[in-house]
Amino acid sequence: MRTMFRRAIIAAACITIAAAASAQSAFTVGGVTAQPGTTVYGELQLPARGTDAATIVPFSIVNGAKPGPVLALVAGTHGAEYPPILALQRLRASVDPKELSGTILMVHVANMPAFLGRAIYYTPGDHKNLNRVFPGKADGTISERIADAITREFIDRTQYLIDLHCGDANESLRPYLYWTINASPPLVESVRQLALAFGLDHVILDKARPTDPAASLYLENTAITRGKPAMTIESGAMGQSDEESIVRIERGVAGVLKHLKMRATGPDPLQHAVFLGRNQVITSGYTGIFYPLVERGHTIAQGAVIGRVTDFQGRVLEEVRAPFGGEILYVVGTPPVSKGEPLAFVAALATAAEIPKK
Numbered sequence: 001m002r003t004m005f006r007r008a009i010i011a012a013a014c015i016t017i018a019a020a021a022s023a024q025s026a027f028t029v030g031g032v033t034a035q036p037g038t039t040v041y042g043e044l045q046l047p048a049r050g051t052d053a054a055t056i057v058p059f060s061i062v063n064g065a066k067p068g069p070v071l072a073l074v075a076g077t078h079g080a081e082y083p084p085i086l087a088l089q090r091l092r093a094s095v096d097p098k099e100l101s102g103t104i105l106m107v108h109v110a111n112m113p114a115f116l117g118r119a120i121y122y123t124p125g126d127h128k129n130l131n132r133v134f135p136g137k138a139d140g141t142i143s144e145r146i147a148d149a150i151t152r153e154f155i156d157r158t159q160y161l162i163d164l165h166c167g168d169a170n171e172s173l174r175p176y177l178y179w180t181i182n183a184s185p186p187l188v189e190s191v192r193q194l195a196l197a198f199g200l201d202h203v204i205l206d207k208a209r210p211t212d213p214a215a216s217l218y219l220e221n222t223a224i225t226r227g228k229p230a231m232t233i234e235s236g237a238m239g240q241s242d243e244e245s246i247v248r249i250e251r252g253v254a255g256v257l258k259h260l261k262m263r264a265t266g267p268d269p270l271q272h273a274v275f276l277g278r279n280q281v282i283t284s285g286y287t288g289i290f291y292p293l294v295e296r297g298h299t300i301a302q303g304a305v306i307g308r309v310t311d312f313q314g315r316v317l318e319e320v321r322a323p324f325g326g327e328i329l330y331v332v333g334t335p336p337v338s339k340g341e342p343l344a345f346v347a348a349l350a351t352a353a354e355i356p357k358k
């Protein structure tokens, strides 16, 4: 009798421990706490320092009622890329935390100085590209401090990450995503599944990302070098806020939520993607005026003229040619160009040998 009683106590204790392990807990970022089944808004505060004005990083925590993975969604790393920012506004309203398993961390505008300053590529203030200064520096310039805050508060706290981009306000871009393949095979496979779940059918095999976590450069790569499945997606272009580009991102996130079992319903993963291997950003050798001669999505032959750069009296300085045959994923669609800046991005179909095996 006594033994049975003791067994009953042990069994009850085990059930209590199991319940505690499977219960969802509160999630805190930057001093803001979301209880299970709630969505809360918060702002990371970056104080003024030197010549840099103070800024904020606005975020939401959508904390599901049930336990599950943590997924970070980041928009506005480049401040003039609007469909990702607007897609997160919609997702914040449409994802019901009571129906969610796990937690979504949404960074609504990573680079607020660039967003409010309507700036492409570079952060007003330090003229750095936020997506080249990760993991950042706590005592650095404004871009480096934003990167440091995002690394600590979001990347270090998440299990999965998607950095949401589009063509910058001067880039005419067709949708695609980057699949990092120079990482451990299980990580590479996890990202393949994330990519197919997101559903963009053009996938760049990215084998050139830095592998040092202390010099990760890119936001997404900061997660990868910390062992977390992550990818960068591109949907939208030319400073527009078009419905198609926004919906494509909403649908992609819905696919990932289903894939990660954070929500029961959602679109099925893509069965077949166009994998792109060799790829190159073609940069300008001159400062001047750019005249594109191709459009996004065009297939071009090796040596084909992509565009011309002229000086300010109209003399041709450079005829820009395709270094190899492939597809134009983006081409600059506005006239200004500075030496060393991108003009177009071309990528060729991957060979079977280039695509990582499952």
Ligand SMILES: [Zn+2]
Pocket: 077, 078, 081, 165, 166, 167, 168
């Ligand atoms: Zn971008």
